[in-house]
Amino acid sequence: MNVLDAIRLRRSINFFDASKKITEEKIRELIEIANLSPSSFNLQPWKVIVVTDSEKKRVLRKCALDQPKVEEASAVLIIIADPMSVEENIDSVLNSWQELGYIKQEMRGVYKDMAAKLYGGPQDLKRKLFAVKNTALFAMTLMIAAKELGLDTHPMDGFDEECIKKEFNIPEDKIIPMLVAVGYLREGVNLLPRAWRRDYKEFVKINSY
Template structure:
C-alpha cells in the first residue's frame, strides 16, 4: 500500500538496530538516490556527494571513528555524506556538469557562462563561512530527502553527527573541499528490536518567533 506523505513523515525514525543479514540491493539504493536528487538546491548546484560503504571492514574503520556505534557496521549500507564547499567554483567538475545541463536545457546561453560564474562566486565564495553554509545546508536538504525516500520504500535510516570529522576525512582520503555533515546508516529494522515511541515535537506556537 502506497504511503501518504504524512505517513512517511511519521514513520521516518532514527533506528538504532539494523538487520545485518537483510541486504539493500544496489538497484534499490540507486532508486533512493535518484529520488533524493530531486532535492532543491542553491542555483541547482547540487553540492552533495556520498561515499557508499557496504564492506564490513570499511564500515568497521568508520565505526571506530564514530564513537563505536554498532549501527555503523550492522546496517547493510552506511553512507558518508559529502558537502562540496567548492561546488560554486568555475573549475569544479560538479559545477561544470550543472552548467552544461543549464546550457542544454536552454536555461542559460553560452554568453552567460562568465555571468553565472560571477554570481556563484559572489553568493557562495565570499568567505569560508559562506562556502561552508552553502555546502552543508544544501547537503542537509539532500540527506533529509534521502531519509524520506528510504522510508517510502520500507527502509529505515539513522543520521549521525557523532564522529571524528577530521579522522573520517583522513581515513577515507576525502579531499579538502568536502565537509562531512553527517553519516547515515540505511537498512531494515532488526527483528524483535524495540521501536521507541515517537518523541514529542515543538508545536507551531513554539516554532514561530517574532523579534518586532
C-alpha cells in the same frame, strides 16, 4: 506510501538487522531519488561514499563513537559536502540551462559572477555553509525516500571527522555533515514512541521575529 506518511513514519532506528544485505541497485535507486533534491544554483554540492564492506564498517564505527548501528546497518552512507562544487559544477549547470532554453549564451557570465558573489571563495565560511545546507537537504530527501523503499535510516553526527577523512581518503577541504545508516529494522523490535517536539507556537512567529 504517500509523502506525509513517510515523514510521519520515519524514525532514527537503533536496531538494524545485521543479517540483511542491501542490493547495489536499491542503494543506487535511493541515492538517485535523493539527487533530485533542490540546491542553490542547482550546484548539487553533495558526494556520497557507500560503505557496505564489513571491515570498512568496523573502521567507520571506530571513528563514530563506537556506535553499534554503524556495523549493524546494511549500509552506511558518508555524506560529504563539497565546497568546491561551485567550480566543479557551474559549467554543467549553465550548459544545461542554456540547452534547455532557461538562459541565453550571453547571460552565462552574469550567472557565473552571481554564483561567485553569493557563495564566496573556496575558503569562505559562506561557501562552507552553502555546501552543508544543500547537502543536508539531500540527506533529508534520502531519509524520506528510504521509507518508501521499505528501508529505515539513522542520521549521525557523533563521529570524529578527521578519523573518517583519513580512513576513507576524503580530501581535507571536504565537510562531512553526517553519516546516514540505512537498513532494515530488526524483527520483533518495538520502537519507543517518538520523543518530544516543540509546539508550533514555540518556534513559529508570524511576520516578525
